[in-house]
Amino acid sequence: MLETGNPKYLTILNMIIDRIKNNELVPGSKVPSENEIIKEYNVSNTTARKVLQEIEFAGWAVKVRGKGTYVNNFVIDRSAAKILSFTKNMIEQGLTPSTLVLDSEIIDKDWLITVSGKLYSVPGPIYKLRRLRLANDIPMMHETRFISLSCCPEIYEHDLQGSLYRIYSEKYHRIIEKIEQDLSAIKLDEYSKEKLGIKNETVGLKVEGVTFCDGELILEAEESIYRGDKYKFSVQAVP
Amino acid sequence: MLETGNPKYLTILNMIIDRIKNNELVPGSKVPSENEIIKEYNVSNTTARKVLQEIEFAGWAVKVRGKGTYVNNFVIDRSAAKILSFTKNMIEQGLTPSTLVLDSEIIDKDWLITVSGKLYSVPGPIYKLRRLRLANDIPMMHETRFISLSCCPEIYEHDLQGSLYRIYSEKYHRIIEKIEQDLSAIKLDEYSKEKLGIKNETVGLKVEGVTFCDGELILEAEESIYRGDKYKFSVQAVP
Numbered sequence: 001m002l003e004t005g006n007p008k009y010l011t012i013l014n015m016i017i018d019r020i021k022n023n024e025l026v027p028g029s030k031v032p033s034e035n036e037i038i039k040e041y042n043v044s045n046t047t048a049r050k051v052l053q054e055i056e057f058a059g060w061a062v063k064v065r066g067k068g069t070y071v072n073n074f075v076i077d078r079s080a081a082k083i084l085s086f087t088k089n090m091i092e093q094g095l096t097p098s099t100l101v102l103d104s105e106i107i108d109k110d111w112l113i114t115v116s117g118k119l120y121s122v123p124g125p126i127y128k129l130r131r132l133r134l135a136n137d138i139p140m141m142h143e144t145r146f147i148s149l150s151c152c153p154e155i156y157e158h159d160l161q162g163s164l165y166r167i168y169s170e171k172y173h174r175i176i177e178k179i180e181q182d183l184s185a186i187k188l189d190e191y192s193k194e195k196l197g198i199k200n201e202t203v204g205l206k207v208e209g210v211t212f213c214d215g216e217l218i219l220e221a222e223e224s225i226y227r228g229d230k231y232k233f234s235v236q237a238v239p
Numbered sequence: 240m241l242e243t244g245n246p247k248y249l250t251i252l253n254m255i256i257d258r259i260k261n262n263e264l265v266p267g268s269k270v271p272s273e274n275e276i277i278k279e280y281n282v283s284n285t286t287a288r289k290v291l292q293e294i295e296f297a298g299w300a301v302k303v304r305g306k307g308t309y310v311n312n313f314v315i316d317r318s319a320a321k322i323l324s325f326t327k328n329m330i331e332q333g334l335t336p337s338t339l340v341l342d343s344e345i346i347d348k349d350w351l352i353t354v355s356g357k358l359y360s361v362p363g364p365i366y367k368l369r370r371l372r373l374a375n376d377i378p379m380m381h382e383t384r385f386i387s388l389s390c391c392p393e394i395y396e397h398d399l400q401g402s403l404y405r406i407y408s409e410k411y412h413r414i415i416e417k418i419e420q421d422l423s424a425i426k427l428d429e430y431s432k433e434k435l436g437i438k439n440e441t442v443g444l445k446v447e448g449v450t451f452c453d454g455e456l457i458l459e460a461e462e463s464i465y466r467g468d469k470y471k472f473s474v475q476a477v478p
Binding site: 007010013014017021054057058077080081082083084112114115116117118119121176177178179180181182183184185186187202203204205209228231232233234235236237238239 | 297417470
Protein backbone atom coordinates (compact mmCIF):
# COMPACT_ATOMS: atom_id res chain seq x y z
CA MET A 1 0.00 0.00 0.00
CA LEU A 2 1.32 3.46 -0.85
CA GLU A 3 1.62 5.94 1.98
CA THR A 4 0.92 9.53 0.93
CA GLY A 5 3.96 11.73 0.58
CA ASN A 6 6.42 8.92 1.38
CA PRO A 7 9.78 8.70 -0.33
CA LYS A 8 10.25 5.85 -2.82
CA TYR A 9 12.40 3.67 -0.55
CA LEU A 10 9.61 3.65 2.04
CA THR A 11 7.11 2.47 -0.56
CA ILE A 12 9.38 -0.39 -1.66
CA LEU A 13 10.13 -1.17 1.95
CA ASN A 14 6.47 -1.53 2.86
CA MET A 15 5.87 -3.69 -0.24
CA ILE A 16 8.60 -6.09 0.86
CA ILE A 17 7.36 -6.05 4.47
CA ASP A 18 3.89 -6.90 3.15
CA ARG A 19 5.38 -9.92 1.35
CA ILE A 20 6.93 -11.05 4.64
CA LYS A 21 3.63 -10.53 6.45
CA ASN A 22 1.73 -12.42 3.73
CA ASN A 23 4.20 -15.25 4.15
CA GLU A 24 5.32 -14.97 0.52
CA LEU A 25 8.72 -14.51 2.13
CA VAL A 26 8.90 -17.00 5.01
CA PRO A 27 11.29 -16.84 7.99
CA GLY A 28 14.71 -18.09 6.98
CA SER A 29 14.26 -17.23 3.31
CA LYS A 30 16.20 -14.50 1.52
CA VAL A 31 14.75 -11.06 0.94
CA PRO A 32 15.48 -9.59 -2.53
CA SER A 33 19.12 -8.63 -2.95
CA GLU A 34 20.36 -5.12 -3.76
CA ASN A 35 20.59 -6.05 -7.45
CA GLU A 36 17.14 -7.62 -7.51
CA ILE A 37 15.63 -4.49 -5.94
CA ILE A 38 17.40 -2.26 -8.47
CA LYS A 39 16.01 -4.32 -11.37
CA GLU A 40 12.55 -5.00 -9.98
CA TYR A 41 11.74 -1.45 -8.87
CA ASN A 42 13.99 0.51 -11.23
CA VAL A 43 15.81 2.42 -8.48
CA SER A 44 19.39 3.42 -7.74
CA ASN A 45 21.73 1.26 -5.67
CA THR A 46 21.60 3.91 -2.91
CA THR A 47 17.83 3.44 -2.63
CA ALA A 48 18.12 -0.37 -2.78
CA ARG A 49 20.75 -0.34 -0.04
CA LYS A 50 18.59 1.92 2.13
CA VAL A 51 15.63 -0.45 1.70
CA LEU A 52 17.70 -3.42 2.88
CA GLN A 53 19.17 -1.46 5.78
CA GLU A 54 15.73 -0.38 6.94
CA ILE A 55 14.22 -3.86 6.64
CA GLU A 56 16.98 -5.02 8.94
CA PHE A 57 16.65 -2.00 11.26
CA ALA A 58 12.90 -2.61 11.60
CA GLY A 59 13.58 -6.16 12.74
CA TRP A 60 12.04 -7.97 9.76
CA ALA A 61 15.28 -9.48 8.55
CA VAL A 62 18.87 -10.03 9.49
CA LYS A 63 21.96 -9.55 7.31
CA VAL A 64 24.41 -12.41 7.17
CA ARG A 65 27.83 -11.18 6.02
CA GLY A 66 28.65 -12.35 2.50
CA LYS A 67 25.43 -14.34 2.28
CA GLY A 68 22.47 -11.98 2.03
CA THR A 69 19.56 -10.69 4.11
CA TYR A 70 17.25 -13.29 5.63
CA VAL A 71 13.69 -12.98 6.91
CA ASN A 72 13.51 -13.06 10.68
CA ASN A 73 11.32 -15.19 12.83
CA PHE A 74 7.79 -13.78 12.81
CA VAL A 75 6.14 -11.52 15.34
CA ILE A 76 2.36 -11.37 15.29
CA ASP A 77 0.80 -7.93 15.40
CA ARG A 78 -2.67 -8.56 16.76
CA SER A 79 -5.33 -5.88 16.85
CA ALA A 80 -6.64 -5.50 20.39
CA ALA A 81 -9.74 -3.60 19.30
CA LYS A 82 -11.19 -6.16 16.91
CA ILE A 83 -12.79 -9.46 17.93
CA LEU A 84 -10.82 -11.95 15.92
CA SER A 85 -10.46 -15.66 16.56
CA PHE A 86 -6.94 -17.03 16.89
CA THR A 87 -7.65 -19.37 13.98
CA LYS A 88 -8.64 -16.54 11.64
CA ASN A 89 -5.80 -14.28 12.85
CA MET A 90 -3.22 -16.96 12.04
CA ILE A 91 -4.68 -17.79 8.63
CA GLU A 92 -4.64 -14.08 7.75
CA GLN A 93 -0.94 -14.03 8.63
CA GLY A 94 -0.34 -16.96 6.30
CA LEU A 95 0.30 -19.36 9.18
CA THR A 96 -1.31 -22.73 9.86
CA PRO A 97 -3.16 -22.72 13.18
CA SER A 98 -3.85 -25.73 15.37
CA THR A 99 -5.32 -26.26 18.83
CA LEU A 100 -4.61 -28.68 21.63
CA VAL A 101 -7.22 -29.08 24.38
CA LEU A 102 -5.24 -29.24 27.62
CA ASP A 103 -7.94 -29.94 30.19
CA SER A 104 -11.43 -28.98 31.26
CA GLU A 105 -13.74 -29.09 34.25
CA ILE A 106 -17.21 -28.00 35.28
CA ILE A 107 -17.37 -25.44 38.09
CA ASP A 108 -20.73 -25.28 39.80
CA LYS A 109 -20.87 -21.56 40.58
CA ASP A 110 -20.58 -18.11 39.00
CA TRP A 111 -17.14 -17.01 37.84
CA LEU A 112 -15.92 -13.59 38.94
CA ILE A 113 -13.40 -11.54 37.02
CA THR A 114 -12.17 -7.96 37.34
CA VAL A 115 -11.66 -6.09 34.08
CA SER A 116 -11.02 -2.34 33.73
CA GLY A 117 -11.25 -2.22 37.51
CA LYS A 118 -14.81 -3.50 37.52
CA LEU A 119 -15.94 -6.88 38.78
CA TYR A 120 -18.05 -9.02 36.46
CA SER A 121 -19.82 -12.29 37.09
CA VAL A 122 -20.18 -15.04 34.46
CA PRO A 123 -23.39 -16.91 35.32
CA GLY A 124 -22.61 -20.49 36.44
CA PRO A 125 -22.32 -23.36 36.09
CA ILE A 126 -19.06 -22.73 34.25
CA TYR A 127 -17.25 -24.87 31.74
CA LYS A 128 -13.55 -24.17 32.32
CA LEU A 129 -11.53 -25.07 29.25
CA ARG A 130 -7.79 -24.76 28.78
CA ARG A 131 -6.32 -24.88 25.30
CA LEU A 132 -2.94 -24.41 23.70
CA ARG A 133 -2.94 -22.58 20.36
CA LEU A 134 -0.19 -23.17 17.84
CA ALA A 135 0.89 -21.59 14.55
CA ASN A 136 2.99 -23.70 12.18
CA ASP A 137 3.31 -26.08 15.16
CA ILE A 138 4.90 -23.37 17.35
CA PRO A 139 2.99 -22.79 20.63
CA MET A 140 1.87 -19.15 20.54
CA MET A 141 -0.47 -18.76 23.50
CA HIS A 142 -2.52 -20.70 25.99
CA GLU A 143 -5.95 -19.71 27.12
CA THR A 144 -8.42 -20.50 29.86
CA ARG A 145 -12.03 -19.90 28.93
CA PHE A 146 -14.76 -19.75 31.56
CA ILE A 147 -17.89 -20.43 29.53
CA SER A 148 -21.36 -19.95 30.98
CA LEU A 149 -23.20 -23.25 30.67
CA SER A 150 -26.44 -21.37 31.28
CA CYS A 151 -25.72 -19.52 28.02
CA CYS A 152 -24.30 -22.50 26.15
CA PRO A 153 -25.58 -25.74 27.71
CA GLU A 154 -23.54 -28.87 27.05
CA ILE A 155 -20.97 -27.02 24.97
CA TYR A 156 -18.55 -29.87 25.72
CA GLU A 157 -20.55 -32.01 23.31
CA HIS A 158 -19.14 -29.98 20.42
CA ASP A 159 -15.73 -30.09 18.76
CA LEU A 160 -13.59 -27.77 20.88
CA GLN A 161 -10.52 -27.78 18.65
CA GLY A 162 -11.61 -24.82 16.54
CA SER A 163 -13.15 -21.40 17.01
CA LEU A 164 -15.44 -21.21 20.04
CA TYR A 165 -16.95 -18.04 18.59
CA ARG A 166 -18.26 -20.14 15.73
CA ILE A 167 -19.87 -22.59 18.16
CA TYR A 168 -21.47 -19.72 20.10
CA SER A 169 -22.94 -18.36 16.92
CA GLU A 170 -23.80 -21.52 14.97
CA LYS A 171 -24.93 -23.82 17.78
CA TYR A 172 -26.34 -21.35 20.31
CA HIS A 173 -27.23 -18.39 18.08
CA ARG A 174 -25.37 -16.04 20.40
CA ILE A 175 -24.28 -12.77 18.80
CA ILE A 176 -21.12 -11.46 20.41
CA GLU A 177 -21.31 -7.73 20.89
CA LYS A 178 -18.12 -6.76 22.66
CA ILE A 179 -15.24 -7.95 24.77
CA GLU A 180 -13.95 -5.84 27.63
CA GLN A 181 -10.33 -6.71 28.18
CA ASP A 182 -7.22 -5.81 30.13
CA LEU A 183 -3.69 -6.31 28.81
CA SER A 184 -0.79 -6.63 31.20
CA ALA A 185 2.83 -7.73 31.17
CA ILE A 186 3.74 -10.77 33.25
CA LYS A 187 6.68 -12.97 33.98
CA LEU A 188 5.83 -16.43 32.65
CA ASP A 189 5.27 -19.01 35.37
CA GLU A 190 6.44 -22.63 35.16
CA TYR A 191 3.12 -23.84 33.76
CA SER A 192 3.21 -21.31 30.92
CA LYS A 193 6.87 -21.95 30.16
CA GLU A 194 6.23 -25.68 29.92
CA LYS A 195 3.14 -25.36 27.73
CA LEU A 196 4.69 -22.73 25.47
CA GLY A 197 7.92 -24.72 25.22
CA ILE A 198 10.07 -21.84 26.48
CA LYS A 199 13.08 -22.69 28.58
CA ASN A 200 14.78 -19.34 29.07
CA GLU A 201 13.13 -16.94 31.42
CA THR A 202 10.89 -14.66 29.46
CA VAL A 203 7.86 -12.41 29.58
CA GLY A 204 4.31 -12.78 28.45
CA LEU A 205 1.26 -10.71 27.70
CA LYS A 206 -1.78 -11.55 29.76
CA VAL A 207 -5.23 -10.82 28.41
CA GLU A 208 -8.15 -10.90 30.82
CA GLY A 209 -11.47 -10.46 29.12
CA VAL A 210 -15.20 -10.72 29.52
CA THR A 211 -17.44 -11.34 26.53
CA PHE A 212 -20.91 -9.87 26.18
CA CYS A 213 -23.68 -11.10 23.92
CA ASP A 214 -27.33 -10.18 23.39
CA GLY A 215 -27.15 -6.93 25.35
CA GLU A 216 -25.59 -7.22 28.78
CA LEU A 217 -25.48 -11.02 29.02
CA ILE A 218 -22.02 -12.28 29.93
CA LEU A 219 -21.20 -15.36 27.89
CA GLU A 220 -17.67 -16.11 28.98
CA ALA A 221 -14.53 -14.84 30.64
CA GLU A 222 -11.05 -15.57 29.40
CA GLU A 223 -7.53 -15.45 30.69
CA SER A 224 -4.93 -15.89 27.98
CA ILE A 225 -1.16 -15.87 28.07
CA TYR A 226 0.59 -14.81 24.87
CA ARG A 227 4.30 -15.27 24.26
CA GLY A 228 5.98 -11.91 24.74
CA ASP A 229 8.57 -12.68 22.07
CA LYS A 230 5.98 -13.43 19.39
CA TYR A 231 3.23 -10.91 20.01
CA LYS A 232 2.51 -7.24 19.86
CA PHE A 233 -0.97 -5.84 20.33
CA SER A 234 -1.90 -2.88 18.21
CA VAL A 235 -4.54 -0.32 19.11
CA GLN A 236 -5.47 2.95 17.52
CA ALA A 237 -6.10 5.70 20.05
CA VAL A 238 -8.38 8.62 19.20
CA PRO A 239 -9.30 11.80 21.10
CA MET B 240 -22.70 2.57 38.63
CA LEU B 241 -25.40 -0.11 38.63
CA GLU B 242 -24.89 -3.05 36.31
CA THR B 243 -28.15 -4.42 34.98
CA GLY B 244 -29.26 -7.73 36.41
CA ASN B 245 -26.42 -7.85 38.96
CA PRO B 246 -26.99 -9.17 42.48
CA LYS B 247 -26.92 -6.62 45.29
CA TYR B 248 -23.47 -7.54 46.61
CA LEU B 249 -22.00 -6.79 43.18
CA THR B 250 -23.59 -3.33 43.15
CA ILE B 251 -22.18 -2.50 46.59
CA LEU B 252 -18.85 -3.97 45.58
CA ASN B 253 -18.57 -1.75 42.52
CA MET B 254 -19.57 1.30 44.58
CA ILE B 255 -16.74 0.64 47.03
CA ILE B 256 -14.29 -0.09 44.20
CA ASP B 257 -15.30 3.25 42.63
CA ARG B 258 -14.43 4.96 45.93
CA ILE B 259 -10.99 3.33 45.82
CA LYS B 260 -10.55 4.36 42.20
CA ASN B 261 -11.65 7.94 42.98
CA ASN B 262 -9.10 8.00 45.76
CA GLU B 263 -11.78 8.61 48.38
CA LEU B 264 -10.32 5.47 49.87
CA VAL B 265 -6.53 5.74 49.51
CA PRO B 266 -4.03 2.86 49.65
CA GLY B 267 -3.38 1.88 53.25
CA SER B 268 -6.74 3.16 54.51
CA LYS B 269 -9.52 0.90 55.77
CA VAL B 270 -12.43 -0.12 53.58
CA PRO B 271 -15.82 -0.10 55.35
CA SER B 272 -16.16 -2.90 57.91
CA GLU B 273 -18.84 -5.60 57.81
CA ASN B 274 -20.94 -3.63 60.31
CA GLU B 275 -20.54 -0.38 58.39
CA ILE B 276 -21.65 -2.07 55.15
CA ILE B 277 -24.70 -3.60 56.90
CA LYS B 278 -25.74 -0.19 58.22
CA GLU B 279 -24.87 1.91 55.19
CA TYR B 280 -26.47 -0.32 52.54
CA ASN B 281 -29.11 -2.06 54.66
CA VAL B 282 -27.99 -5.59 53.80
CA SER B 283 -27.47 -8.86 55.68
CA ASN B 284 -24.16 -9.81 57.25
CA THR B 285 -23.84 -12.59 54.62
CA THR B 286 -23.95 -9.97 51.85
CA ALA B 287 -21.56 -7.65 53.69
CA ARG B 288 -19.11 -10.49 54.22
CA LYS B 289 -19.31 -11.47 50.55
CA VAL B 290 -18.59 -7.85 49.53
CA LEU B 291 -15.45 -7.75 51.67
CA GLN B 292 -14.31 -11.16 50.45
CA GLU B 293 -14.72 -10.13 46.83
CA ILE B 294 -12.95 -6.78 47.28
CA GLU B 295 -10.03 -8.76 48.62
CA PHE B 296 -10.32 -11.47 45.94
CA ALA B 297 -10.30 -8.84 43.21
CA GLY B 298 -7.04 -7.45 44.56
CA TRP B 299 -8.32 -4.06 45.69
CA ALA B 300 -7.72 -4.65 49.37
CA VAL B 301 -6.05 -7.00 51.79
CA LYS B 302 -7.47 -8.37 55.04
CA VAL B 303 -5.31 -8.06 58.12
CA ARG B 304 -6.40 -10.57 60.77
CA GLY B 305 -8.11 -8.89 63.70
CA LYS B 306 -7.51 -5.43 62.22
CA GLY B 307 -9.73 -4.93 59.18
CA THR B 308 -9.51 -4.76 55.40
CA TYR B 309 -7.07 -2.25 53.92
CA VAL B 310 -6.91 -0.69 50.45
CA ASN B 311 -4.10 -2.12 48.38
CA ASN B 312 -1.45 -0.29 46.46
CA PHE B 313 -2.94 1.07 43.24
CA VAL B 314 -2.81 -0.36 39.76
CA ILE B 315 -3.63 2.03 36.94
CA ASP B 316 -6.09 0.81 34.36
CA ARG B 317 -5.32 2.92 31.33
CA SER B 318 -7.50 2.91 28.25
CA ALA B 319 -5.39 2.11 25.20
CA ALA B 320 -8.01 3.36 22.76
CA LYS B 321 -8.36 6.92 24.04
CA ILE B 322 -5.75 9.64 23.64
CA LEU B 323 -5.21 10.76 27.20
CA SER B 324 -2.24 12.64 28.61
CA PHE B 325 -0.45 11.07 31.55
CA THR B 326 -1.18 14.20 33.56
CA LYS B 327 -4.94 13.99 32.98
CA ASN B 328 -5.01 10.20 33.48
CA MET B 329 -3.36 10.54 36.89
CA ILE B 330 -5.58 13.41 38.02
CA GLU B 331 -8.67 11.39 37.05
CA GLN B 332 -7.36 8.57 39.25
CA GLY B 333 -7.03 11.01 42.14
CA LEU B 334 -3.23 10.93 42.01
CA THR B 335 -0.82 13.85 41.83
CA PRO B 336 1.27 13.73 38.64
CA SER B 337 4.72 15.18 38.16
CA THR B 338 7.32 15.08 35.42
CA LEU B 339 11.10 15.02 35.38
CA VAL B 340 12.89 15.88 32.14
CA LEU B 341 15.74 13.36 31.86
CA ASP B 342 17.58 14.54 28.76
CA SER B 343 17.08 15.79 25.24
CA GLU B 344 18.90 16.17 21.95
CA ILE B 345 18.32 17.35 18.41
CA ILE B 346 18.68 14.68 15.71
CA ASP B 347 19.20 16.10 12.25
CA LYS B 348 17.30 13.49 10.23
CA ASP B 349 13.93 11.73 9.89
CA TRP B 350 12.99 9.25 12.59
CA LEU B 351 11.80 5.81 11.51
CA ILE B 352 9.50 3.65 13.59
CA THR B 353 7.61 0.42 12.85
CA VAL B 354 4.09 0.23 14.24
CA SER B 355 1.50 -2.44 13.39
CA GLY B 356 4.12 -3.91 11.09
CA LYS B 357 4.35 -0.75 9.01
CA LEU B 358 7.26 1.61 8.87
CA TYR B 359 6.60 5.31 9.46
CA SER B 360 8.85 8.31 9.15
CA VAL B 361 8.66 11.36 11.43
CA PRO B 362 9.93 14.32 9.37
CA GLY B 363 13.21 15.63 10.80
CA PRO B 364 14.92 17.41 12.35
CA ILE B 365 13.76 15.61 15.48
CA TYR B 366 13.65 16.79 19.06
CA LYS B 367 14.30 13.70 21.15
CA LEU B 368 13.01 14.19 24.68
CA ARG B 369 13.17 11.72 27.54
CA ARG B 370 10.97 12.23 30.57
CA LEU B 371 10.11 10.37 33.73
CA ARG B 372 6.47 10.56 34.82
CA LEU B 373 5.51 10.16 38.45
CA ALA B 374 2.28 9.78 40.41
CA ASN B 375 2.31 10.70 44.09
CA ASP B 376 6.12 10.80 43.67
CA ILE B 377 6.23 7.15 42.53
CA PRO B 378 7.90 6.70 39.10
CA MET B 379 5.25 5.14 36.86
CA MET B 380 6.72 5.24 33.36
CA HIS B 381 9.44 6.81 31.29
CA GLU B 382 8.98 7.97 27.75
CA THR B 383 11.05 8.97 24.77
CA ARG B 384 9.31 11.35 22.38
CA PHE B 385 10.63 11.99 18.89
CA ILE B 386 9.02 15.29 17.99
CA SER B 387 9.12 16.66 14.47
CA LEU B 388 10.72 20.10 14.62
CA SER B 389 9.32 20.79 11.15
CA CYS B 390 5.84 20.44 12.73
CA CYS B 391 6.70 22.17 16.01
CA PRO B 392 9.72 24.47 15.51
CA GLU B 393 11.66 25.37 18.64
CA ILE B 394 9.41 23.33 20.90
CA TYR B 395 12.27 23.26 23.43
CA GLU B 396 11.55 26.92 24.16
CA HIS B 397 8.36 25.87 25.96
CA ASP B 398 7.85 24.37 29.39
CA LEU B 399 8.28 20.63 28.84
CA GLN B 400 7.20 19.54 32.33
CA GLY B 401 3.53 19.20 31.50
CA SER B 402 1.35 17.85 28.72
CA LEU B 403 3.02 18.02 25.31
CA TYR B 404 -0.42 17.57 23.71
CA ARG B 405 -1.37 20.93 25.18
CA ILE B 406 1.73 22.56 23.66
CA TYR B 407 0.96 21.00 20.26
CA SER B 408 -2.53 22.38 20.38
CA GLU B 409 -2.05 25.74 22.12
CA LYS B 410 1.31 26.82 20.68
CA TYR B 411 1.30 25.13 17.26
CA HIS B 412 -2.46 24.72 16.62
CA ARG B 413 -1.95 21.08 15.75
CA ILE B 414 -5.05 18.94 16.10
CA ILE B 415 -4.15 15.37 16.99
CA GLU B 416 -6.29 12.93 15.06
CA LYS B 417 -5.04 9.51 16.06
CA ILE B 418 -2.19 7.53 17.48
CA GLU B 419 -1.24 4.18 15.99
CA GLN B 420 0.40 2.12 18.71
CA ASP B 421 1.82 -1.28 19.55
CA LEU B 422 1.84 -2.73 23.06
CA SER B 423 4.34 -5.39 23.99
CA ALA B 424 5.72 -7.05 27.10
CA ILE B 425 9.40 -6.55 27.87
CA LYS B 426 11.93 -7.39 30.50
CA LEU B 427 13.06 -4.07 32.01
CA ASP B 428 16.64 -3.16 31.15
CA GLU B 429 19.07 -1.54 33.60
CA TYR B 430 18.23 1.99 32.44
CA SER B 431 14.50 1.45 33.03
CA LYS B 432 15.05 -0.24 36.38
CA GLU B 433 17.20 2.64 37.55
CA LYS B 434 14.82 5.36 36.36
CA LEU B 435 11.71 3.59 37.66
CA GLY B 436 13.42 2.83 40.97
CA ILE B 437 12.87 -0.91 40.68
CA LYS B 438 15.52 -3.21 42.07
CA ASN B 439 14.00 -6.65 41.66
CA GLU B 440 13.83 -8.05 38.22
CA THR B 441 10.50 -7.22 36.74
CA VAL B 442 8.55 -6.73 33.54
CA GLY B 443 7.30 -3.69 31.72
CA LEU B 444 4.83 -2.72 29.06
CA LYS B 445 6.33 -1.03 26.06
CA VAL B 446 4.22 1.32 23.98
CA GLU B 447 5.51 2.31 20.55
CA GLY B 448 3.36 4.90 18.88
CA VAL B 449 3.13 7.34 16.04
CA THR B 450 0.94 10.43 16.29
CA PHE B 451 -0.93 11.89 13.34
CA CYS B 452 -2.29 15.40 13.04
CA ASP B 453 -3.98 17.41 10.28
CA GLY B 454 -4.61 14.41 8.04
CA GLU B 455 -1.63 12.20 7.42
CA LEU B 456 1.06 14.46 8.92
CA ILE B 457 3.21 12.64 11.45
CA LEU B 458 3.86 14.90 14.42
CA GLU B 459 5.81 12.60 16.71
CA ALA B 460 6.78 9.07 17.57
CA GLU B 461 7.00 7.76 21.09
CA GLU B 462 8.50 4.86 22.90
CA SER B 463 7.29 4.53 26.48
CA ILE B 464 8.04 1.99 29.18
CA TYR B 465 5.32 1.49 31.78
CA ARG B 466 5.88 -0.42 35.02
CA GLY B 467 4.32 -3.85 34.61
CA ASP B 468 3.36 -3.97 38.30
CA LYS B 469 1.40 -0.70 38.18
CA TYR B 470 -0.30 -0.77 34.79
CA LYS B 471 -2.95 -2.58 32.88
CA PHE B 472 -4.17 -1.39 29.51
CA SER B 473 -7.85 -1.80 28.79
CA VAL B 474 -9.34 -2.07 25.33
CA GLN B 475 -12.82 -2.89 24.18
CA ALA B 476 -12.89 -5.26 21.23
CA VAL B 477 -15.85 -5.29 18.85
CA PRO B 478 -16.71 -7.46 15.84
